[in-house]
Amino acid sequence: MTQWVSANQIRANFSALMSEMYQNEVPLYGDLINLVEDVNQATLNQQPELKVQLENTGELPRLSQERHGAIRLGTAQELSQMRRIFAVMGMQPVGYYDLVPAGVPVHSTAFRAVNAEDLNQSPFRIFTSLLRLELIENKQLRQVAEDTLAKRQIFTAGALALTEKFEQQGGLNQEDAQQFVNEVLETFRWHTEAPVTQEVYQSLHDQHRLIADVVAFKGPHINHLTPRTLDIDAVQTGMQSRGIPQKAVVEGPPRRKCPILLRQTSFKALKEQVNFSDAQGSHTARFGEIEQRGVALKAKGRQLYDELLAKARQLLGRAPDEDNAVQYEQILAETFAAFPDDYATLANQELAYFYYLPQKNIDYAVTAADLTTLLAQGIVKIEPIVYEDFLPVSAAGIFQSNLGEDGQAQYQSVSNKDIFEKCLGAKVLNEIELYAQIEQQSINRCLEQLNQQIVVKA
Structure with a gap:
């Protein structure tokens, strides 16, 4: 009887290779990994009770290998095929994220394992966004974008063939599983050769930098990988001391004794050389992100979180940035004093x-x-x-901080879950x-x- 390689093992192998590839492509990511490992070890040494907690929940062994990444796709066909490929790795689409109201022309889901035991074996996730081409205002440019995307094939023939083989026989043997991982990795690799002219790139860029990032390249290069830290504030300070250009504000809730949901920061995107079809130029999109995860909130807790976050941003009066970072952190801490900060109360009040x-x-x-x-x-x-998912406001904040001052736009249209699921070819899990x-x-x-x-x- 043929022995199939488990989806957990395929996912773990892919995650490890992806991290190795990205570290080679973006050396600063390697520096970030070293910093996170130092902070995590120091935190475990200082907080033995946290170490016990992570042992009890099965999270401690996974901490050093935990990563999430993000990609941006251009067409419904790309999204549907990506769903099939991630299914081989035991990753399902979880959640629907509407980033259009925040000025980013995409809607998204997160592919991940859903079972607690599977997550502890390999907690790899990919935040996957689909470009809303209809939001390109210039009809002629929209047609150019559609034509450009229609010509590309982001998956290798081998990746598609092995995916179909998996679907037909219900698994992959050791040789096929290794080949599958190698083939799929090519989809996420950075390509310096762009299939459009510099003029077309600039026109797309002027509409929105993210549109150029999706349309003007051969494939959806991984635009960041994210290790998990136990103390994101220490990482934020550590980036500064190690000369890593960090984002001004940590996205998400404030620092708490009992972390909730997700806090994120990043180092700023790199300017990289690109060879357009007619000239040399550059593109800025890829960065390194860090996350600190807390307890998952129930509907009541999530409603309270959303209300307090909205209140904090309203009190600030504008989007948080380098100029008002200290003020925002103070407002955020004061506002979230209304959110209970001990696990017993969170449980008794049905918040988490x-x-x-x-x-x-x-x-x-x-x-x-x-x-x-x-x-x-x-x-x-x-x-x-632990909260395994994402926050739309935080995702938009990370995107915008790495897209520059013009990274936000105003759109009349909003995203639609039904449209997204039709493109996906499946329902997203709640x-x-x-x-x-x-x-x-x-x-x-x-x-x-x-x-x-x-x-x-x-």
Whole structure:
């Protein structure tokens, strides 16, 4: 019987090769990896309780290999084929992200594993955006963009053939799996040769830098890779001390004792040489990002987060940047004082998702109705379920900080989930439902273990 290579292993191999490739292409990313590793080790040494928490949730082994990347696609066909390729790696489309209201002409999803055990084995994610060509105002330029994208094939023949083979036989053997990873990697590689003239590139660039980044190249080069840190503020300071040009403001919630959702920063995009079809020029798009992940929030918690973030930005009066970074951080911290900052309260107020772990034997049967009491008595403890997804405002902020001052635009049209799913060829999964399933499974296991360990009194 043929032994298929697990999707987790294929995904892990691809993630490792992608990181190696990007480090060779963007050496500053290697410096960033070294900084993050130093900060993570120092944080674990200083916070032994955090190390225990990560051990309990299974996250500690994955920390050093954790990455997410981002790509930008140009057509529905590219998106649909990318979905099939990621399926070989056990990655499914999770969440719908509308970046158009923030002035970025794309809508997106995140391809990732969905099972907690699979995520701990390989937490690789790709934030995948589809360009909204209809938002190009100039009809003639829009046609040029459509024609240019129609001519390109971003996947190798080998990648497509092995994807089809996987779909037909239900897996890939060791040789095919390795070849598949090598073939798919070519899609994400940087190409200095551009298939358009410098004039066409500039016209696309003038519409929006991101449009030029998608249309003017042979493929969707990976535009950033993101390691996970345990202390993003230390990384932000460390970038400055190591001469890495960092973003002015950390996106997301403020620093907290109990991190929530996602905080992100980056080093600024690099200016790279490009050979257009008629001249030499340059392009600025690829950068290095860092993230700190916290507990996933329930609908009630997410609503509170969105309200407080909107309030902070309203009080600031304009988008955060280098000039008002200190002021924004202060406003953000003051505003988020309204968000509970201890795990027990987050659980009791139904604001966040947790794993439930039995700690003591009991002599009576229990149900889910007893959880609050069991937690208070120390019979059960909770550990945070890490947020595996993204934040539209933060994603737009990262995009804009690396697209320059003209990286934001105003669009009358807004993105549409139904249109995106039609292009994708599948429904996107609801991330809130996934977290709810993980928590419920944890509760069920916890109660089952407690009831199996009932100590009978003599």
